[in-house]
Amino acid sequence: MTMTAGKWQRNARGAASIWALLARSSIYKLLALAAVMALGEAALFYISMRGGRGYELTDVINSSKISTTFLAALGLWLSALAGTERNIEEKSGNTINRLTLSRRGIFWVKAVFNIGCLVILFALQIWIAIWMVGAFGRERPEAYASPQRLFLAFYRIEFLHCLLPLAEAGKWVRNVFLVLALGMEAAAYVKGVPLTLLLLYFVTAGWFVGPVGGGLTDALCILVCVAVMVSNVWRLWKKDA
Amino acid sequence: MLEIKSLKKYYRTPLGGVEALRGVDLKIGQGEIIGLFGENGAGKTTLLKSILGFLPYEGEVLLDGEKIRRSNISRLSFATCEHSFFPNLTPEAHREFYKMHFGTFRDKRYEALMNFFELPKRKALKNYSTGQKNQFEVIMALCQGADYILMDEPFVGNDIFNREDFYKVLLGILEPEETILLSTHLLEEVDKFVGRAVLLRQGRVIGDVTMVELEEQNKTLMDYVKEVYGYRPDRVERALEELTGGEDE
Numbered sequence: 001m002t003m004t005a006g007k008w009q010r011n012a013r014g015a016a017s018i019w020a021l022l023a024r025s026s027i028y029k030l031l032a033l034a035a036v037m038a039l040g041e042a043a044l045f046y047i048s049m050r051g052g053r054g055y056e057l058t059d060v061i062n063s064s065k066i067s068t069t070f071l072a073a074l075g076l077w078l079s080a081l082a083g084t085e086r087n088i089e090e091k092s093g094n095t096i097n098r099l100t101l102s103r104r105g106i107f108w109v110k111a112v113f114n115i116g117c118l119v120i121l122f123a124l125q126i127w128i129a130i131w132m133v134g135a136f137g138r139e140r141p142e143a144y145a146s147p148q149r150l151f152l153a154f155y156r157i158e159f160l161h162c163l164l165p166l167a168e169a170g171k172w173v174r175n176v177f178l179v180l181a182l183g184m185e186a187a188a189y190v191k192g193v194p195l196t197l198l199l200l201y202f203v204t205a206g207w208f209v210g211p212v213g214g215g216l217t218d219a220l221c222i223l224v225c226v227a228v229m230v231s232n233v234w235r236l237w238k239k240d241a
Numbered sequence: 242m243l244e245i246k247s248l249k250k251y252y253r254t255p256l257g258g259v260e261a262l263r264g265v266d267l268k269i270g271q272g273e274i275i276g277l278f279g280e281n282g283a284g285k286t287t288l289l290k291s292i293l294g295f296l297p298y299e300g301e302v303l304l305d306g307e308k309i310r311r312s313n314i315s316r317l318s319f320a321t322c323e324h325s326f327f328p329n330l331t332p333e334a335h336r337e338f339y340k341m342h343f344g345t346f347r348d349k350r351y352e353a354l355m356n357f358f359e360l361p362k363r364k365a366l367k368n369y370s371t372g373q374k375n376q377f378e379v380i381m382a383l384c385q386g387a388d389y390i391l392m393d394e395p396f397v398g399n400d401i402f403n404r405e406d407f408y409k410v411l412l413g414i415l416e417p418e419e420t421i422l423l424s425t426h427l428l429e430e431v432d433k434f435v436g437r438a439v440l441l442r443q444g445r446v447i448g449d450v451t452m453v454e455l456e457e458q459n460k461t462l463m464d465y466v467k468e469v470y471g472y473r474p475d476r477v478e479r480a481l482e483e484l485t486g487g488e489d490e
């Protein structure tokens with residue numbers, strides 16, 4: 001029993017150190033990307049709002065192309081995560097391969113780290129969207145004075161609805177699977193061209209923004225994510241076996 | 242005891258394949274300091290990486306009778322000219338990382354060696370010079386608290402004084418249970434440091450001798466290496482003769 005507790009403690013310490021290593025190696029890149037995304041979206045939003053590209057909030061947000069900015073940022077965020085982790089494996093593989101933590105353990109630490117980072121990116125985008133709605137209300141109170149403007153914005157604007165699907169369970173499930181699959185695939189990437197990660201990213205970029213209740217594309221998206229996740233777990237299991 | 246039994250390694254290449262190790266047998270007792278010598282492509286790096294389990298191989302590598310696994314791999318440390326550290330991290334971050342993974346980390350030794358080599362502790366390693374990187378690489382291998390310290394050309398890029406210092410410091414700090422397997426080309430520099438020399442050629446051990454045996458035979462390590470490799474001292478002379486003779490005609 002004592003042995004098990006000791007081993008568990010050792011593994012937990014090892015996992016924490018890998019987590020710290022990942023954070024130390026990627027934090028500046030991720031923060032810079034997040035700042036560029038936030039500033040870029042804010043600038044595009046103001047240009048759109050003050051440049052008269054629509055009177056309604058929906059038109060302003062749609063014409064400011066924040067969905068494109070977000071999806072581009074997501075791509076760069078993923079490439080920063082996967083690239084950092086590949087560099088660690090490539091340049092410091094001699095150390096990584098000598099750790100008492102198994103390859104499977106290292107993979108899960110990386111995957112959880114990536115998933116956490118992606119959740120932060122989504123949360124940041126939601127926060128930016130909420131700020132935009134507030135800013136629009138302050139700028140044009142006469143155009144959008146409803147007390148439910150925030151709630152309505154997340155229903156009327158497709159991108160915002162896909163980001164925070166409110167009562168649409170199908171999109172919540174899709175988003176959860178997307179984040180899990182992207183995080184796992186970025187963690188699995190070690191060398192060469194990250195084909196599966198690219199495929200998954202293009203699926204996300206192509207299908208993320210869709211109409212309320214777009215069941216078929218969401219289901220396909222979930223299917224792709226499940227396939228990617230299962231293949232990762234299978235490869236990992238095979239490798240460690 | 243580290244036992245290597247009939248170790249074979251075959252690399253597949255587009256043009257067929259290369260037999261990098263052709264049945265290496267070696268026994269390394271705890272506390273030994275062994276020099277591993279051989280020309281480029283003799284199999285030194287492959288041997289060290291196979292011992293560590295970085296490469297798949299045929300044969301057996303046993304550490305005190307057990308296969309090397311996650312549970313006992315921390316008894317081996319590795320310093321290589323390819324470097325193993327995390328370039329974005331500082332030495333202090335490495336120390337924390339190692340301490341979390343290797344309970345046997347030698348903190349006092351780390352402090353002493355970092356101070357001796359005057360290495361900055363809060364500078365990211367990617368900003369170190371090549372010589373400093375090598376020094377740090379060896380320091381971490383020595384401080385991990387491993388029983389078997391494997392080194393693969395660790396001093397490539399360091400000046401002679403620096404290397405001399407390292408050998409002296411190494412001899413001064415090593416505990417009796419610490420074993421060194423040092424792969425290098427710098428024969429004449431390490432002959433006072435190593436206690437045993439193992440010679441590899443084309444993936445085979447072709448010589449294995451202790452320095453005491455050499456002393457008894459009144460031979461230097463260089464003499465032994467030349468003898469084993471069949472080095473012909475008149476080789477250069479004859480080649481020069483051929484070259485200059487052609488011009489005279």
